[in-house]
Amino acid sequence: MSTLCVPSQVPSVAEDCEQLHKAFSGWGTNEDLIISILGHRNATQRKLIRQVYAETYGEDLLKALDKELTNDFERVVLLWTLDPPERDAYLANEATKKWTSSNQVLVEIACTRSPKELLLAREAYHARFKKSLEEDVAYHTSGDFRKLLVPLVSSYRYSGDEVNLTLAKTEAKLLHEKISEKAYSCDDVIRILTTRSKAQINATLNQYKNEFGNDINKDLKADPKDEFLDILRATVKCLVCPEKYFEKVLRLAINRRGTDEGALTRVVATRAEVDLKIIKDEYHKRNSVPLDRAIAKDTTGDYEKMLLALIGHEEA
Numbered sequence: 001m002s003t004l005c006v007p008s009q010v011p012s013v014a015e016d017c018e019q020l021h022k023a024f025s026g027w028g029t030n031e032d033l034i035i036s037i038l039g040h041r042n043a044t045q046r047k048l049i050r051q052v053y054a055e056t057y058g059e060d061l062l063k064a065l066d067k068e069l070t071n072d073f074e075r076v077v078l079l080w081t082l083d084p085p086e087r088d089a090y091l092a093n094e095a096t097k098k099w100t101s102s103n104q105v106l107v108e109i110a111c112t113r114s115p116k117e118l119l120l121a122r123e124a125y126h127a128r129f130k131k132s133l134e135e136d137v138a139y140h141t142s143g144d145f146r147k148l149l150v151p152l153v154s155s156y157r158y159s160g161d162e163v164n165l166t167l168a169k170t171e172a173k174l175l176h177e178k179i180s181e182k183a184y185s186c187d188d189v190i191r192i193l194t195t196r197s198k199a200q201i202n203a204t205l206n207q208y209k210n211e212f213g214n215d216i217n218k219d220l221k222a223d224p225k226d227e228f229l230d231i232l233r234a235t236v237k238c239l240v241c242p243e244k245y246f247e248k249v250l251r252l253a254i255n256r257r258g259t260d261e262g263a264l265t266r267v268v269a270t271r272a273e274v275d276l277k278i279i280k281d282e283y284h285k286r287n288s289v290p291l292d293r294a295i296a297k298d299t300t301g302d303y304e305k306m307l308l309a310l311i312g313h314e315e316a
Contacts, residue, residue: 001277003312006042016041017053020061029068031302038081039309043273047083072261073303079269080310088113088121089128091266092153096136101145101227104234105266106137110152111238112245115159122153144185144228151194152235158197165203171196172207179219184232193235202240243275247282250291259298264307272310280311 011019016037023030023037038046053061065077079087088109095105110118125133134154141149171192178186192204208216217233237245246267253263271279283291295307 001275002042002273003276003280004040004042004272004310005312006040006045010041010045013045013048013052014056016045016049017056020049020053020064021057024064024068031069031073032305034065034069034077035302035306035309038077039306043084046081050081071303072265072299073301073306075261076265076269076303076306076310079265080272080306083124084270084273085117085120085124086128087270088117089124089133091270092121092125092133093129093136096133096140099140102230104231106149106153107231107234107238108245110149110155111235112242115155115157118153119156145231147185148190148194148228148231148235151190155194157195158200160197161199162197163199163203165207168200168203168207169211171204172211175204175208175216176212176219179216179222182222184220184226184229189232193232193239198239201236205236205240243278243282246271246275246279247286250279250283250294251287254294254298261299261303264295264299268307268310272312276311 010016019033019037023033038049041049050061053059053064057064062078062081065081066074069077079090082090091105092109095103095109109121113121122133125131125136129136134150137153138146138150174188175192178184178189183189193201196204205216208214212219217236220229220233220236223229234245237248249263249267253260253267267279268276280291283289283294287294292308292311295311296304299307
């Protein structure tokens with residue numbers, strides 16, 4: 001459910017490149033022109049623009065943007081212009097470098113992408129950083145976090161809808177047992193969350209709720225200060241209801257004293273062509289304010305204009 005407004009008549013790629021090149025030349029940068037082009041092109045179109053731009057002007061469009069733009073506006077434009085697998089690789093690499101136990105970006109990438117998308121992100125990671133994502137995650141994390149994150153980022157789940165209900169019952173019971181014993185990082189819990197298909201996990205967690213009366217994430221809240229539990233809850237949420245997970249990330253990003261631009265930029269840039277429409281509905285329902293209004297109130301200038309273009313705000 002993309003929120004992106006792509007014009008019905010898109011100019012030729014050569015024309016887009018010429019306009020972008022024009023936006024960088026002369027006095028000052030024409031930010032509005034950049035937004036009017038890049039903010040209204042889909043992933044395939046943006047990839048072509050980068051290709052043709054490099055062929056025509058002998059420079060990577062990303063380098064040109066990097067030279068011309070600054071701050072939050074620069075970051076959202078750069079993230080958006082990257083091919084989705086490259087973008088995921090870039091975000092994952094950044095997350096391993098600044099790893100803290102409250103950092104959920106790796107879980108987000110591992111659990112909200114399709115198996116194929118995660119595989120492509122890992123390939124892009126190899127190409128760009130000359131290392132594997134698993135290797136970097138293993139190196140920068142330790143203990144229970146490593147035990148969960150390495151299999152999560154290396155997973156290639158089955159992506160079909162087939163579900164084994166007998167298995168769901170058995171594994172729901174197993175999860176309940178382990179969580180009751182506070183054995184949160186035991187092999188079985190990790191195995192189920194890191195290898196089962198999303199449909200299977202969904203069935204298991206429904207079974208869990210029916211059988212034991214509680215949502216699993218309620219039982220994983222036993223100790224609100226436990227950061228490993230926090231990341232386990234994020235894993236479950238990203239696997240079964242990503243729109244609720246992303247709504248919360250946006251809510252926290254916008255409602256803090258001072259905006260968390262990093263999180264806001266990341267969610268808008270990574271979900272605009274995926275499920276941002278559903279996330280917007282979820283946000284409106286939860287906060288009684290439309291997302292575009294919340295963003296407009298909290299951000300300014302070109303950064304605000306670009307975000308609004310990506311979330312499909314009509315006037316952007």
